[in-house]
Amino acid sequence: MSVASEPGTVASGDASASYPATDRTVPARMRERTHYDRELVHSILDEAYICHLGFVRDGSPVVLPTLYGRVGETLYVHGSTGARVQRMAGAADPGLQVCLTVTHVDGLVLARSAFHHSLNYRSVVVHGLAHQVTDPDEKRTALDALVDHVVPGRSQDSRPGNDKELAATSVLRLDLAEVSARVRAGGPNDDEEDLALPYWTGVVPLTKGHGAPIPADDLASGIAVPDYLTVL
Template sequence: MENAMQGAQYTATERTVPTRSAQRASYDKDVVHSILDEGWVCHLGFVRDGAPIVLPTIYARVGERLYLHGSTGSRPMRMAGAEEPGMQVCVTVTHVDGVVLARSAFHHSVNYRSVVVLGTAYQVTDPEERSAALDALVDHVVPGRSRECRPADRKELAATAVVRLDLTEVSAKIRTGGVNDEPEDLALPHWAGVLPLRKGYEAPLPDAHLAPGTEVPPHIAAVLG
């Protein structure tokens, strides 16, 4: 994918320009947002006591911000703080769209879409923003779910921390297409091509304590397709 995309762009920085396959990078906001919005799990990287830590967690995008949540006792939530200096982080999201099988072992690859977000994370303390962020985290996985479940009570809110990360230093990187074998390998008798991957839901499994007569609601039926 070429860098010259239409629409609003994030500014490329020294840290967001790939050292390899730079032609696959994109700073187009629509491209970045689409990759983030399709994903559920990100990896949050930060430094603790001089050593790198990477943790998987769910996230949600609201405009030009990412929100992540965790226990108030977790280290990254406490390290973020509500004010400066915050916590320097790197957040990544990746989709694998296919396995690329080449004739040579060296040229095996995957088709993927990924986003890297760099910046300073801060703990959200404003009650209104915090409530909206928690709703967004629930709705990111199943749209409309926050209106169809009990809101967090005071005790649950006291045990939950939310951090925000502005989408400022951001890049996407995408690999599409087929095999890139060497010309001299094209005649080799090995199968080559792409194995596409897809994700989807299976039939819902009702909870054993579900009240009799409770049907699958429309917001769940919508994601089942």
């Protein structure tokens, strides 16, 4: 195994604990909030339902909310073959340059000064080339991952895609190689001279949850809510 010369950097594609830092994943500021730890990156990716996928079309940026799934160090992004980004990735050689970003907002940070107001958040930014998946077996694996990303275990409790549906679905593959996470946590950072000001200061935590499952109007009687939904 190769050993990187700088702390926190490892060769791309190996099973080390961290992603290598690159020009694109080292920020211009707030470097103390930036992390390359694989477990942290995976946990942020696995907790979200959507990513924001960025690409360049006719010289301009486009950012679209998109379903995705993760299999190890690979992300799969979903789309119909009619979607422009999928067509572009299919035509691009050696692939389509994308930036895929996932963000959780965890809290509102209220400082005494307007200037120090902030949010607590966790985000992951992935840079790389997206490739259209053409191998049928990989496509099935990817579609299972997409469904299980929405509800873990669901791919085993629904009708699998048939040949026609697989042909109508396009999937992009993006390897987790050039990746960084960014985390802000904790309370406000007011300046020393503001500490005596009479404004309330602290954090308002943001919470996420699920309501009770709503059965489809045409759900046959006798089909109970599955266990994997009650433990969400």
